[in-house]
Amino acid sequence: MAGLKIELHCHNEFSNFQLGPKETPFDCGITIKEQFAKAYEMGLDAFFITNHNTLNGYHSLLEYRENHEKFKKIKVYPGEEITTDQGIHVLAFGLHDTIKAGNSIEEILDNIKSQGAISCAPHPFGLSNGLRENAILCDLIEVFNSNNVDRYSNLRASHFAKANNMIEVAGSDSHVVSTLGRCINLI
Numbered sequence: 001m002a003g004l005k006i007e008l009h010c011h012n013e014f015s016n017f018q019l020g021p022k023e024t025p026f027d028c029g030i031t032i033k034e035q036f037a038k039a040y041e042m043g044l045d046a047f048f049i050t051n052h053n054t055l056n057g058y059h060s061l062l063e064y065r066e067n068h069e070k071f072k073k074i075k076v077y078p079g080e081e082i083t084t085d086q087g088i089h090v091l092a093f094g095l096h097d098t099i100k101a102g103n104s105i106e107e108i109l110d111n112i113k114s115q116g117a118i119s120c121a122p123h124p125f126g127l128s129n130g131l132r133e134n135a136i137l138c139d140l141i142e143v144f145n146s147n148n149v150d151r152y153s154n155l156r157a158s159h160f161a162k163a164n165n166m167i168e169v170a171g172s173d174s175h176v177v178s179t180l181g182r183c184i185n186l187i
Contacts, residue, residue, distance in 0.1 A: 009171025014057030042181030
């Protein structure tokens with residue numbers, strides 16, 4: 001298979017206790033060691049770590065990779081899954097500073113853009129926390145999320161993307177080690 005295999009939407013243990021007081025504190029049980037081992041097993045060339053409301057974990061991933069020769073070819077990039085004031089999620093790829101949760105979608109998108117990063121509407125038509133039609137405000141749209149429990153959500157996202165001429169991407173939205181790389185992008 002030619003091209004690069006990239007995971008755009010995954011979490012690790014640094015995502016825990018980041019969702020806020022109304023959400024479950026335990027979000028993900030994947031350790032950095034497990035994440036790299038699975039990425040290696042899946043043959044991933046790169047992944048964005050998109051923990052909830054924090055960039056924590058990104059530098060730890062880089063440090064771990066530097067100390068383990070086996071994983072040095074796997075690229076890791078910073079990302080964040082940010083929660084708006086309405087409880088809706090937005091992905092940001094390529095940030096250098098954490099974006100505070102709880103702001104409006106417009107404020108979050110402005111902050112993403114001011115950092116020279118890329119915005120993405122994750123699971124836009126999922127059963128909860130999707131941007132729905134406001135996905136049009138993002139640079140990218142996740143048209144396949146492997147954690148969506150219904151087929152309709154992904155189909156609706158794909159139709160919306162095509163109707164609005166948006167760039168389509170996919171993400172595993174991995175919160176457990178077995179789902180990392182379940183859904184990749186070929187570049």
